[in-house]
Amino acid sequence: MTVSLHRSATVLFQGDSITDVGRLVEPDTPLGNGYARMAADLVRAARPGSGITFVNRGVGGDGVADLRARWREDAMDVAPDVVSVLIGVNDTWRRYDSGEVTSPEAFEDDYRAILTQVRDGLDAQLILIEPFLVPVTDEQWAWREDLDPRIQTVRRLAEEYDAALLAADGMLNQAARAAGGAEHIAGDGVHPTPLGHRLLAEAWAALAGVERPRS
Template identity: 35%
Template sequence: MGRFEDQEGIGSGYVRFLHDYLRVTNPNKNYEIFNRGIGGDRVTNLEERWQEDVIDLHPEVVSVSIGINDVWRQLDRPDMDQVTPDVFEDKLRKLLYEIRDKQIILMEPTVIEEDLNSEGNRRLREYVEIVRKLSLEFQTVLVPTHQVFLDYIKEDSGYALTTDGVHMNSAGNLLMAKTWIKAVEKQS
């Protein structure tokens, strides 16, 4: 979100919140944070750029948020080749295997529409379960963003987390960052 326009390449989304949180709570640590997220990407796109955007950077920690667009494209672009759950699992497993020697943080996909029973959220369940399964398999930190978003929606506050059911607004980005921080600190 906005990383191409940002001088630091961090953007204005949840990665910005994480960057700033880590910088101000640990001022003596020299964190170098790379945001390589690309809006609209699916696991197939991530696979295409994995070498350049992850492996070649030699990171100590890799945080992966993928899955929303793999389902969203089934709804908004049904005519294109789709990433089925089995393809999603196979490709994500392959990518995680390549970085198995790193600390890995896996984020559950958030939500598609702020409606618990939307078609997108029903389809998304299988992808969330795959992320959870792979988190166990690779012993990663699991960031339960899907569950936290569902819990928020159940509260029926009337305050949206997205601009259009998929893309986060500031509150949605803050909830993602807060959930990430809590999950990572719990594992520390």
């Protein structure tokens, strides 16, 4: 499934630090320095003069409950035509680094709440990006027990809400094997390297009908 970016459309990127990537601390880079900016650059290059506006509202450290809490101001009030969401890895990470547990049921409830607001309140298309983990330590392999059900939830919600799905987890783990190790894709297993961000951006742009650059 692809999304249609009409002329003068507004595209909203939402998520955590993987989407933020400096946009909150660097006022000259409102789209950050990661996949969101790279994807916008790819679309603009393919469709010059289209007047498409890209907005980034990612906030580092957010879990899905945080996203829900700021959804009115940072999503609905933007009135986007396309809403792209990448959230979930912090809900897993906090379990292992600070003992804060977000149950699969709570994760789905919060995620469903934001998607329902988009469906009922906006005439917007959805892009859901799977949360992902590219393990760099033996300990991180154990995180899969917590993260994998969240990935399945996102896949199920994409089907239910007729959203385009970016299957990032498998894509980035496969890319890590091709690149010679996880550290080439996500240095700490969670935050993408420039290569990891580029792969996400290319996959995102492909969902918008932009051909992947030839390597």
